[in-house]
Amino acid sequence: MQETRTAPARAAIDIGSNTLQLLIARCQGDSLDILVDEEEMVRLGKDVNAHGEISPQKREEVIDILQRYKALAVEHQVESIFVVATEATRKARNSQQFLNAIERAVGVKTQVIGGEVEAMLTFYGASYEYYRQQGAPDPLVVMDLGGGSTELINAQRGKVKWLTSVPVGSGWLHDRYMPSDPPTEDERDLAQVFLKAYMDGTRLKSRPEALIITGGSAKALLKMARAALELGDEVQRLSFMDVVRCDGLLSSLTAGEVARRYGIDEKRAAVLPAGATIIQAVMTRLQLCEVRISTHGIREGVLLAYARHGDDWLATLESHGESAGSKKSTSTGAEMVTETFAETGRRLLSEGARKMGEWRAEVLKNEDVEAVHKMRVASRRLRAVLDAYEDICEPKAFKKVYSWTRELADMLGQARDTDVMIQNLQQREEEAEAEEKEGLNWFIARLRVYRDEHQLALARYLKKLDEQKLLRLIDACLPKEGKRHG
Template identity: 45%
Template sequence: MQGQDAPVCGAIDIGSNTLRVVIARCLSAGLDILATDEALVRIGESVNATGEISSEKQDHAIAVLRQFQQLGQQHSAQVTLAIATEAIRKATNRAAFLAAIKDATGIDIHCIDGVIESVLTFYGATYTLNEQARTPAFVGVMDLGGGSTELVLAKHQQIIWHTSLPIGSGWLHDRYLTADPPTYSDNETASTFLRTYLHGLELDRFPSILYATGGSANTLLRMAQQAFGLNTTDDTLTYTDLIRCEGLLWSLPAQEIAQRYQIDTRRARILSAGVLILRSIMKRFELSEIHVSTNGIREGLALAYARYGEQWFEKTRQAAQGSTPAQMTHKQRVVSSANTYDELFVDAGLRMFRERAKVMFSWRDAVLQNKDIEAVHKMRVASRRLRAVMDAYEGIADPKIFKPAYKLVKKTADVLGAARDTDVMIQNLQAQLAHLPSLEQAGIRWLLNRLEAYRKDHQQALIAHINSLDEIAVMRQLEHCLRKER
């Protein structure tokens, strides 16, 4: 085989959801892949919950990395490269986590930013394009991770624009889609957030060919092939395919999805978020289909080493900096300077803050009157949609003003949610009561009496909270979150 003297490297990606490794012989023309492996650890789950990487997640990650090292030894890997992405970037105990890995395994980990992450993803997802008879001139690459999503545009294999969005399948699941399966209301709230956030990505032109990589994209492709009888040699997912996948994921619990389609149950739990992000990206940029690539950032890391050797990190950063200045993160593009300040984006945020808050307050009197349980439901939905819009604009808001405003809206949604959930339980039990045997009716009546007593007590807390909301003051607080300097 050609290139027997070429170095063998192990390239490791420590992601928010998954740890992955590729063992490859680094040839001048590309990679000779010898082995791959991965493990779902969900480091981002603990970061989203507490801001830190828990000791359990750290121990799990170290155990997986040791397995990766053994795999590398089996193939005589001379070099081990490792990068960490979004969840580790965000963790408050990042330094301690990286030091613990170094002590336990000897592996030095580069905690890369979103810009380098985008470039390495592009390298990996597109390196087989040169093998095609006709290479597309204008392509996009999307890496849907657990904690972030990278988007890259390229012409003639040269990156012209890229961005890192702090939205991933694990993050969206933990923020909005924790029910199993997710509820319609959760879907609406998460969709509102994505639609609002993606509206801020202003591009004159988006390629018609998009390659998607990452665990969720690849799992959805396999799931669609099994569920709908798609051609297993085709890497394409259409918008309709994703709608059909979404229907299954919103109808069946994760355990059943896992059993039907041979998916890790933990992966099945976050697929509903993954499909929603993919579908939202396709809708935003009017794409009818995407191509799913099994290659991604770990292969990109190995390719960077094959091309640049020990200077892979510096050379990759230089390649990123040499691209067009439009390639900045969503947050930076909006606030970096007067020349790139996206006033339309901020104006849209102010408008949506006002509109969502106005709808929420429009149900205030009906909730206080407590005559129609649907009023509580309507105000709760409105408060969650306001919260979703606020999530989308958190990156450019004044944190000192935003945090108390967000806390107030979240508390409103929680108080309304407790009332609504109790109303639904009471309503369902009342509907079942007449159809139950007399022996069971006594128990149901006892439960109903307890729930109705709780609901009555909670109504007082609900009234107190709703009465404490000063509509004018709340509106002013929301507007000041995004107040522009005049």
């Protein structure tokens, strides 16, 4: 440890999809002496998810934070500053303009790293203390739950054997599926359908000896669990039931309430339900009863990588990442998924379309208001599966199916919303005073007229629907020789 304290200080900054993070530390071999550890919630990924680029406001916010981080680095007399950017910057249309603005204003060069390098850095950072323990379980999976992507790394005896990066993170899932505060039951259900569809098609090894999760949402969930479940500040592990119990609280509390009760940044609290949902999905997929939460990740990985590989650290990791990534489609142990990602997608899409079609006759009868609700849920679930497999779908066929599914879901949604309004007004009418009853009955009658008119339009739409044509179009989304996915 004495050697570490005399090593030069270096700084690592991670421009993530949710946060900007600074680490200043002295590094020697596999040891770190951390001097500064800071984090700011920015949500770059929210802009990119909504508009495809980083807004001028977010760019200026990032620059202000980076200038403060640089001042801290100068104050600690760092020898070098490393800045890396991940998924949100990778995806943004104006990525280069964003990076150029940072370099001009702050005087630092930012490296946009790919998913496989991100995974390697996460593994270095999250596992360096783990492997110093006596009798550490092996093999090990490390998961980096970010805002815009999630990295999974399988290692044996400290060596990466397999890794993958998927473009699904806590911020992305929140923006796409769980935007309400707190998320509604319907939103949670769709998010779970999407994640299950994605995980079912991802070739992951079952039951590793240990799973280490890192990232802002994982750390926030641990902080919440310690306080809410009275686990104690020394606890670093969460059971599946711990995660479920926290998720139950997140389903009933607003982000502001979570922030006040558990001392979590409100912006982080807003995306925490999505993060907890992803963690549950991975634990279920890997059949795990417990996970370990690490407070270390990419930034520690950058400094450790530089200590090991010197100025060639990035090129070395890119080479290692490509080598490990090339093994994504090979068997890594027992209980592997027998279908490819594309095969699973074809099956799930076909099943989803058929389940949706099962309610067609009941909706046309217009005798049971729940039939509309059931068909709407089925259509939205089909859209969730489409989202999961969009990256490998044939674009033209995907666009047609997705557009059709969204149009049907919207029509069913209008009918369902009207049904719910009528039911609520009828309940209110039963308890209303005589004067109020007259107005309520008038409103209910108008809504029924609108609902009958909408039913005619919905019936015309459904009668024109050629179910066999739709199934052929869904088959065309994923050709028989679809590429494999990690």
